[in-house]
Amino acid sequence: MTSDQPSLWSDIRGLVILGWIVAATRLLLDFVAPEQSMFIGVYFLMPLAYLYYGLKGKWDHLPWKRTAGALLVVVLLVWFVPNWISYSTAALVGLDHGRFSPEAYQTVIERDTPVKIILNAGIVSAATFAAGSVWSVSLGTLFIWLPGAMRRRQART
Numbered sequence: 001m002t003s004d005q006p007s008l009w010s011d012i013r014g015l016v017i018l019g020w021i022v023a024a025t026r027l028l029l030d031f032v033a034p035e036q037s038m039f040i041g042v043y044f045l046m047p048l049a050y051l052y053y054g055l056k057g058k059w060d061h062l063p064w065k066r067t068a069g070a071l072l073v074v075v076l077l078v079w080f081v082p083n084w085i086s087y088s089t090a091a092l093v094g095l096d097h098g099r100f101s102p103e104a105y106q107t108v109i110e111r112d113t114p115v116k117i118i119l120n121a122g123i124v125s126a127a128t129f130a131a132g133s134v135w136s137v138s139l140g141t142l143f144i145w146l147p148g149a150m151r152r153r154q155a156r157t
Contacts, residue, residue, distance in 0.1 A: 011059060012074050018049050019078030027086045034098045042078055043135065050136075050143040060148035064141070071140040072133055079132035080125045087121035 022045050029037035053059055059067055090100040091111055098104065109120045 006061075008070060008073065011062070012070050012077075014058075015046070015049055015053070015074050016077045019046060019074065020082065022046075023078065023082030023086065027082075027089070030086070030090065030095060030098060030100065037098055042132070046074075046078065046136065047139045047143065050140050054143040054145075054147040057148060057151060059144050060151055062145070062148070064145050064149075067140060067145045068137050071136045071144075075129055075132040075136050080129040083128045084118075084121050084125040087124050088118045091117040091121060 019042055022040060022042050026037050026040050029040065059070070062070065087100065092114060096102065105124055107120055108123045109116045111117045111120050
């Protein structure tokens with residue numbers, strides 16, 4: 001990385017903070033208004049942030065590989081970590097409605113001890129990391145990288 005390139009954290013900070021706010025809000029809603037929690041989530045709101053980043057040209061300086069890598073770090077910090085916390089917390093306090101109901105996701109490991117509860121939440125989080133990675137890299141390419149590539153091409157002509 002040269003000194004004229006911003007650090008990875010400076011590139012992803014806004015997306016990560018937005019994602020954490022969304023995840024915290026959703027977990028809070030799971031406790032106080034579970035029927036409303038389905039209306040807020042990273043799968044709905046992060047594409048809007050990606051579109052904003054693309055329209056504003058915030059990542060125009062990034063080649064595609066770095067864009068994809070940055071998005072994978074965002075997915076790790078915004079999908080994987082918050083879901084691991086949410087699913088662990090919900091199982092440990094006994095939430096069994098909405099996305100935490102036994103019908104909503106399969107229990108891979110029997111949740112009969114706290115360690116198994118946390119491991120099961122990690123497995124669920126890994127699945128959301130995989131889905132979020134496909135979702136984010138696909139939409140990030142479309143909404144962030146492609147507009148930047150078009151602007152770069154237009155600037156060369």
